[in-house]
Amino acid sequence: MKVTFDSQALEINPSGDGYIVMLDDKTISVQVVRADAERGQMDLLIDGRRVTAYVSTDITKRWVTVNGQTMMLTKTSDAKRGVRHDYAGGLTAPMPGQVRSVSVRAGDAVKKGQTLLTIEAMKMEIRIQALKDGKIKAVYVSQGETVEREQILIEVEE
Numbered sequence: 001m002k003v004t005f006d007s008q009a010l011e012i013n014p015s016g017d018g019y020i021v022m023l024d025d026k027t028i029s030v031q032v033v034r035a036d037a038e039r040g041q042m043d044l045l046i047d048g049r050r051v052t053a054y055v056s057t058d059i060t061k062r063w064v065t066v067n068g069q070t071m072m073l074t075k076t077s078d079a080k081r082g083v084r085h086d087y088a089g090g091l092t093a094p095m096p097g098q099v100r101s102v103s104v105r106a107g108d109a110v111k112k113g114q115t116l117l118t119i120e121a122m123k124m125e126i127r128i129q130a131l132k133d134g135k136i137k138a139v140y141v142s143q144g145e146t147v148e149r150e151q152i153l154i155e156v157e158e
Contacts, residue, residue, distance in 0.1 A: 017158070018045075037090060037140065037152040057150060090140075090152035091128050097121030099145045104154070108136045116154055119147065134158045 011022040018031035033043040033050070042053045054065040062073045097119040104116050110130040117139075119126045137155040141147055 035090065035155070090155045091116065091131070092150045092152050093119060093128075093147045094126060095119075095121045095149050097126065097147060099141050099143055099147060099153075100125070102139060102141065102143055104136050104139065106136050106138055110134055110136060110156065116156075117141070128153060130156060132156070132158065 012030075013020050013022075015029075018029060021028040021030055029045075029047050031045040033045055035042045040055045042055060044051050044053055051066050056063050064071050064073060098121075100118045100120045102117045103114075104110060110116065110133065112130055112132050114130045115127045116130055116136075117128050119128065134156040135158075137157045139154050141151075141153050147153065
C-alpha cells in the first residue's frame, strides 16, 4: 500500500510477521507486537526498537502519534483498493454495512480462504475470508451489528 506521510511518499508491504516500509531510499522493518483496536493503540517494533503508536482514522486519512509527534497518513491514488482488508493482524470492513453472519469464534482454527463472516452492504453480500491459515484471536462484531468502513472485525494470529 502506498501512503503519503506529511509530504513524503512511503510504501508499506506485508513481509512475514510484519511489514517493510520504504521511505525514500531507506528500508524500515515494522512488526506489530500488540494492537488494541478499541483504544487505537499499537505496540510496534521499528527496526528492533519498541514504540507505542496511537492511531485514529476518518476513512481516507489516519493520524499516527509516536513519541508525542503526530503524523497524517493518506492513501495515494495508486493504492490498491478492495484487495486486502487487513490491518495489524485484524480483518477490516471494506465498506459500511450490516453483519449478516459470523462463522467463527475466538480460538477457532481457520484455513486461508475460509469465510469468517458475511456483511451486507448496498444490497451486496461481502464475504470476509481468512488471508492465511491461523487461529482466531478475537471477534469484535456480532450478527446484526452495523459496521463502518475499515472497522476491525476479526483478529487472526498464526
